[in-house]
Each structure stands twice: as C-alpha cells, then as structure tokens.
Amino acid sequence: MTAYISHTTVDAIDAYAQARWWRNVLDWVEDPDDPNLPGHEECLISSRDGRSHLLFIAVPEDKKVKNRIHFDLRPVEGTRDEELARLLERGATEVADLRRPDGTGWVTLADPEGNEFCITRGDAERAAQGR
Incomplete structure (x- = not known):
C-alpha cells in the first residue's frame, strides 16, 4: 500500500485572507460550488489542473517560530x-x-x-x- 498527499494544510489567523493571498500568488482557484468566504474557518484552493490543494485552517495562535516546512x-x-x-x-x-x-x-x-x-x-x- 502507498499513500498520497491529498492537500497541504496551513494554519492561519485568517484562513480566508490567506487563501485569497495564495490563490492570487499561485493563480489557483477555489471550488465554485463551495466558495471561500470571509469568516470561514477552512478555506481550500486548488491548482488549475486540480492535482494540488492548499487548505487554510483558522487557529487562534500566532506563528511563533521558523517553519519546519515551506x-x-x-x-x-x-x-x-x-x-x-x-x-x-x-x-x-x-x-x-x-x-x-x-x-x-x-x-x-x-x-x-x-x-x-x-x-x-x-x-x-x-x-x-x-x-
């Protein structure tokens, strides 16, 4: 058996703002049937070919140390x-x-x-x- 990465999750203070920022940087898209909206605690964006996904999840803590993955x-x-x-x-x-x-x-x-x-x-x- 093997596994694959279904999406990469990024903790965020404002999941919606982060998803919008990265969507614009990468020229990715969101699901038109499940759009990201201000205040959403989980916001998903995907590459245009649908093979890669980033999920931003709202957390209460600020980032405090260097990323272990980037x-x-x-x-x-x-x-x-x-x-x-x-x-x-x-x-x-x-x-x-x-x-x-x-x-x-x-x-x-x-x-x-x-x-x-x-x-x-x-x-x-x-x-x-x-x-």
Missing part, C-alpha cells in the same frame, strides 16, 4: 527577480536574500502572516544560465 516557488514566466518584485508588491516581506553573483540562489520571503517561502529561478532563466 514552499519553494519557481516563476512560470519571467525571472526570479521579476517574481520577487511582484510578490513584494502583493504584500510579501523579504526575510533573507541568498542570491549569488553567478545568478544562482534564492530569496526567502514571508506571506502576510509570516510563513516563510522561497523564490528560485524559473526554468527559462535556469536554462539561459546553463544551470
């Missing part, structure tokens, strides 16, 4: 630095800049509730730089 995002179009600028405009905050002079590396950001995630180079950018 997302690594890769831009679909454009460069890592263009994606970084887009996410900062959407309310992410920069935690650590680990870009290297040779173009490799990543930037660690935090979402509006402080959950860390990273931005790496996109496939086209990696191919252009030969890595």
Whole structure:
C-alpha cells in the first residue's frame, strides 16, 4: 500500500485572507460550488489542473517560530527577480536574500502572516544560465 498527499494544510489567523493571498500568488482557484468566504474557518484552493490543494485552517495562535516546512516557488514566466518584485508588491516581506553573483540562489520571503517561502529561478532563466 502507498499513500498520497491529498492537500497541504496551513494554519492561519485568517484562513480566508490567506487563501485569497495564495490563490492570487499561485493563480489557483477555489471550488465554485463551495466558495471561500470571509469568516470561514477552512478555506481550500486548488491548482488549475486540480492535482494540488492548499487548505487554510483558522487557529487562534500566532506563528511563533521558523517553519519546519515551506514552499519553494519557481516563476512560470519571467525571472526570479521579476517574481520577487511582484510578490513584494502583493504584500510579501523579504526575510533573507541568498542570491549569488553567478545568478544562482534564492530569496526567502514571508506571506502576510509570516510563513516563510522561497523564490528560485524559473526554468527559462535556469536554462539561459546553463544551470
């Protein structure tokens, strides 16, 4: 027997706000038959192909320590630095800049509730730089 990950769950102070923020960042969707609404304690978003899901669940506690698991995002179009600028405009905050002079590396950001995630180079950018 084996198992698969049905969805990844993220604790949130405001599940609806977090689901909206990540839905916009990832260009994901919600179930039109079960839309996320303000005040909902559980809000689910899904990739457009329906294969990946994020479930945001309201919890009373603030985030207090570094995440033990985080997302690594890769831009679909454009460069890592263009994606970084887009996410900062959407309310992410920069935690650590680990870009290297040779173009490799990543930037660690935090979402509006402080959950860390990273931005790496996109496939086209990696191919252009030969890595």
